[in-house]
Amino acid sequence: MTDAALRxxxxxxxxxxxxxxxxxxxxxxYQLEMKHLxxxxxxxxGHESQTPxxxxxxxxxxxxxxxxxxxxxxxxxxVLYNRxxxxxxxxxxDKAGNTGKFFRCPYHAWSFKTDGCLLAIPLKKGYxxxxxxxxxxAKGLAPxxxxxxxxxxVFARLAKEGISFEDFFGDSxxxxxxxxxRSPQGTLTIAGAPLRYMHKCNWKMLVENQTDTCHPMVAHExxxxxxxxxxxxxxxxxxxxxxxxxxxIAPFMxxxxxFENMGIRTWPNGHGHTGVHHSIHSDYSAIPGYYDAxxxxxxxxxxxxxxxxxxxxxxxxxxxxxxxxxxxxRNFIPLGPDKTLVESWIFALxxxxxxxxxxxxxxxxxxxxxxxxxxxxxxxxxxxAQEGLMSDGLEWVNIxxxxxxxxxxxxxxxxxxxxxxxxRNQFDAWKRFMLGGAA
Amino acid sequence: MNRExxxxxxxxxxxxxxxxxxxxxxxLWLPDAVYWMPLNWNQQDPVNxxxxxxxxxxxxxxxxxxxxxxxxxxxxxxxxxxxxxxxxRILELAEDSAKVVTKMHYVETRLxxxxxxxxxxxxxxxxxxxxxxxxxxxxxxxxxxAAFGNIQLLP
Numbered sequence: 001m002t003d004a005a006l007r008x009x010x011x012x013x014x015x016x017x018x019x020x021x022x023x024x025x026x027x028x029x030y031q032l033e034m035k036h037l038x039x040x041x042x043x044x045x046g047h048e049s050q051t052p053x054x055x056x057x058x059x060x061x062x063x064x065x066x067x068x069x070x071x072x073x074x075x076x077x078x079v080l081y082n083r084x085x086x087x088x089x090x091x092x093x094d095k096a097g098n099t100g101k102f103f104r105c106p107y108h109a110w111s112f113k114t115d116g117c118l119l120a121i122p123l124k125k126g127y128x129x130x131x132x133x134x135x136x137x138a139k140g141l142a143p144x145x146x147x148x149x150x151x152x153x154v155f156a157r158l159a160k161e162g163i164s165f166e167d168f169f170g171d172s173x174x175x176x177x178x179x180x181x182r183s184p185q186g187t188l189t190i191a192g193a194p195l196r197y198m199h200k201c202n203w204k205m206l207v208e209n210q211t212d213t214c215h216p217m218v219a220h221e222x223x224x225x226x227x228x229x230x231x232x233x234x235x236x237x238x239x240x241x242x243x244x245x246x247x248x249i250a251p252f253m254x255x256x257x258x259f260e261n262m263g264i265r266t267w268p269n270g271h272g273h274t275g276v277h278h279s280i281h282s283d284y285s286a287i288p289g290y291y292d293a294x295x296x297x298x299x300x301x302x303x304x305x306x307x308x309x310x311x312x313x314x315x316x317x318x319x320x321x322x323x324x325x326x327x328x329x330r331n332f333i334p335l336g337p338d339k340t341l342v343e344s345w346i347f348a349l350x351x352x353x354x355x356x357x358x359x360x361x362x363x364x365x366x367x368x369x370x371x372x373x374x375x376x377x378x379x380x381x382x383x384x385a386q387e388g389l390m391s392d393g394l395e396w397v398n399i400x401x402x403x404x405x406x407x408x409x410x411x412x413x414x415x416x417x418x419x420x421x422x423x424r425n426q427f428d429a430w431k432r433f434m435l436g437g438a439a
Numbered sequence: 440m441n442r443e444x445x446x447x448x449x450x451x452x453x454x455x456x457x458x459x460x461x462x463x464x465x466x467l468w469l470p471d472a473v474y475w476m477p478l479n480w481n482q483q484d485p486v487n488x489x490x491x492x493x494x495x496x497x498x499x500x501x502x503x504x505x506x507x508x509x510x511x512x513x514x515x516x517x518x519x520x521x522x523x524x525x526x527x528r529i530l531e532l533a534e535d536s537a538k539v540v541t542k543m544h545y546v547e548t549r550l551x552x553x554x555x556x557x558x559x560x561x562x563x564x565x566x567x568x569x570x571x572x573x574x575x576x577x578x579x580x581x582x583x584x585a586a587f588g589n590i591q592l593l594p
Binding site: 219371 | 476478479482484486487488489490491492493495497498500501502504505508510511512513514584585586587588589590591
């Protein structure tokens with residue numbers, strides 16, 4: 001496809017107030033995302049606490065590209081293509097492990113240092129005089145175009161040339177900062193395994209739902225609404241504190257005004273968050289000892305500033321969401337036009353009471369597990385939409401709630417919390433990164 | 440408690456789930472009992488790491504009420520389930536308590552989809568004046584670390 005043909009194809013899919021259903025359903029558009037969008041963007045790989053020791057690695061992906069992240073002997077983290085330069089065999093296939101000082105391909109024992117460089121080939125004399133040293137294979141495991149470890153969070157860009165990490169994320173990094181600052185030591189550690197939840201829908205539906213504030217009280221009435229009802233009808237002494245489960249689930253039934261007033265902020269390049277002023281995480285009860293540990297580390301004023309931010313969902317375009325106040329990260333991994341794997345990870349705040357991790361673990365399993373009463377109804381909506389979009393009765397998907405003429409997505413904006421501007425912001429970025437990432 | 444009573448209880452509990460007798464099933468639980476379904480093989484910590492389920496009486500009650508709700512969209516139409524049990528293996532047996540482990544195959548279906556899970560189910564049971572009750576239940580799914588779609592009923 002020529003550049004002009006690609007531009008025409010992409011332009012035809014995105015209008016200011018609606019997008020064509022092909023962005024969710026077309027195998028061709030999905031292949032274009034794999035070829036253009038994901039390589040040009042900065043995509044989350046993993047957290048440094050998953051590879052604490054030299055030789056520790058994890059497997060990851062950007063779009064359809066198999067990658068690995070590994071800690072080298074100099075303690076630096078590298079992100080490499082997970083493909084033996086010889087015959088293509090994946091070098092490692094488990095989710096995590098330790099390879100020692102070098103990787104050794106299980107097929108023909110080509111070995112590589114943990115920065116990717118070729119270390120040795122058995123019976124190397126067979127390559128003498130064949131010009132091997134001039135091939136790409138001799139360079140070892142190929143590195144990604146660029147990578148960045150930002151406060152423990154490792155991101156990578158596949159394309160050799162492109163937008164810098166700082167320009168791509170800009171002020172949106174304030175959400176990641178707030179999540180990390182909530183640790184008295186300023187560091188996080190991954191806690192346990194991720195939930196892995198398979199969705200038969202396009203990955204963008206999940207990303208859009210993160211800032212969709214008009215669905216909780218509708219789709220989740222059966223879980224959150226029923227919880228509120230059971231609690232109200234329960235025979236209990238006056239002043240009985242809400243159980244933690246109620247603290248987590250009840251805010252999903254908050255009225256429209258709550259979500260309107262919480263606000264939405266959008267940043268350039270498709271990033272944005274709900275909960276500018278307050279969020280469903282604002283009213284969790286205090287954990288004894290935590291505030292004091294924070295004051296000791298940061299002082300009273302800075303502590304209040306950090307804990308005063310209660311951002312709800314922050315979307316980092318293209319495909320992750322974080323919740324700063326509870327240290328959760330959800331990775332929406334595309335596996336096909338109608339197939340998405342959602343991994344939901346949680347972090348412990350180093351130096352903080354473990355009760356905070358316990359609450360986050362509870363949130364994760366209650367809301368985001370394949371066994372979650374809340375997740376069940378979300379998945380039901382996505383899968384119904386994926387099937388419904390095949391309808392030829394209407395080919396366009398509406399994203400125009402609180403649309404304003406002349407929206408400029410290069411500006412940061414703060415708006416009514418029920419606006420769909422963040423969805424429009426994502427599609428503006430989607431279009432640009434499909435075409436190389438230029439502004 | 441004797442071996443036969445314990446074994447019958449395990450079979451009867453699974454039968455209730457398969458028949459959709461969820462309120463009766465809930466009555467089998469002691470008020471402070473917890474239903475744990477780990478996310479990781481040999482997971483030891485249900486509190487500070489994510490699990491698939493770690494639910495107390497309030498949450499189990501919510502789960503059952505929700506299944507009967509008018510706006511429970513993921514249960515329109517409803518799911519059905521089916522447990523096939525290996526012979527329960529009684530690990531501990533005392534006058535008023537027992538610990539039992541049972542291998543099961545669990546099938547859940549809805550619309551045109553059907554999935555099967557292989558389970559190792561550990562029950563802590565207590566004798567009460569009303570009969571045997573569940574003091575704790577742990578359900579280990581053989582492929583607990585795999586990516587699942589919805590699992591909507593109770594393995």
